[in-house]
Amino acid sequence: GNSVTQMEGPVTLSEEAFLTINCTYTATGYPSLFWYVQYPGEGLQLLLKATKADDKGSNKGFEATYRKETTSFHLEKGSVQVSDSAVYFCALSDHTGTASKLTFGTGTRLQVTL
Amino acid sequence: KAGVTQTPRYLIKTRGQQVTLSCSPISGHRSVSWYQQTPGQGLQFLFEYFSETQRNKGNFPGRFSGRQFSNSRSEMNVSTLELGDSALYLCASSNTGGLNEQFFGPGTRLTVL
Numbered sequence: 031g032n033s034v035t036q037m038e039g040p041v042t043l044s045e046e047a048f049l050t051i052n053c054t055y056t057a058t059g060y061p062s063l064f065w066y067v068q069y070p071g072e073g074l075q076l077l078l079k080a081t082k083a084d085d086k087g088s089n090k091g092f093e094a095t096y097r098k099e100t101t102s103f104h105l106e107k108g109s110v111q112v113s114d115s116a117v118y119f120c121a122l123s124d125h126t127g128t129a130s131k132l133t134f135g136t137g138t139r140l141q142v143t144l
Numbered sequence: 145k146a147g148v149t150q151t152p153r154y155l156i157k158t159r160g161q162q163v164t165l166s167c168s169p170i171s172g173h174r175s176v177s178w179y180q181q182t183p184g185q186g187l188q189f190l191f192e193y194f195s196e197t198q199r200n201k202g203n204f205p206g207r208f209s210g211r212q213f214s215n216s217r218s219e220m221n222v223s224t225l226e227l228g229d230s231a232l233y234l235c236a237s238s239n240t241g242g243l244n245e246q247f248f249g250p251g252t253r254l255t256v257l
Contacts, residue, residue, distance in 0.1 A: 066248075073148075073234055073248035119187065131177065131200050132236075132246065134187035 032057045036120045036135035043142050049107040051138045053094075053120035056101065061122040063087075063096050063103040064132070068117045077105075077118070110142045146171065148237050148249035156255045162223040165252045169216050169237030176218040177246060178210060181232040190233075193218055194240070222254075230256045 037052040062081045066074040078087030083098035092107045120135040149168045169176050178190040189202040193212035210220040236246035
């Protein structure tokens with residue numbers, strides 16, 4: 031079946047540091063890939079997405095590129111802020127006809143300090 | 145545009161009881177999906193409803209059920225609650241499912257004592 035593996039956390043960075051959170055996936059067919067962010071006490075918010083190989087999703091300074099050859103979708107940001115502290119989930123969308131479900135990684139907690 | 149709303153936000157039940165959670169999708173959205181989030185298992189897909197029909201289902205026991213109404217609002221029910229059902233239950237809506245973005249609600253925190 032489909033699965034998503036992302037790096038263990040927590041990741042602790044100083045403000046303005048470079049961020050990489052690794053994500054690899056196993057899937058049949060051609061899934062869409064997503065990064066979601068969860069702030070404390072809240073639901074999930076879509077951060078960015080990519081629907082086909084070599085697509086780059088970007089939002090709020092975060093970027094991730096859909097790499098089919100390495101089955102990866104690593105999240106990067108050049109300069110993190112304290113406000114980026116949250117849990118980040120990598121996910122893929124499995125399409126069966128018109129139905130879909132998201133398969134999530136375990137989440138990576140990011141803590142950014144001053 | 146109002147977001148996805150879930151009620152109640154917090155719930156405490158005892159083992160053996162049943163519970164019903166409610167989700168109101170974004171206006172115009174016809175697909176509603178439910179997910180369970182626990183520290184041990186992470187985020188797991190429960191089921192998806194579209195136009196009052198369940199069209200995708202995860203690997204959960206039959207104690208977990210759901211339905212969708214003609215106004216796209218959805219409910220999920222868990223019968224004979226077990227301690228392991230304690231979790232954050234998240235609802236997500238999208239226009240048609242498939243490739244469309246899923247918008248998540250804040251979740252219902254269920255505690256089973």
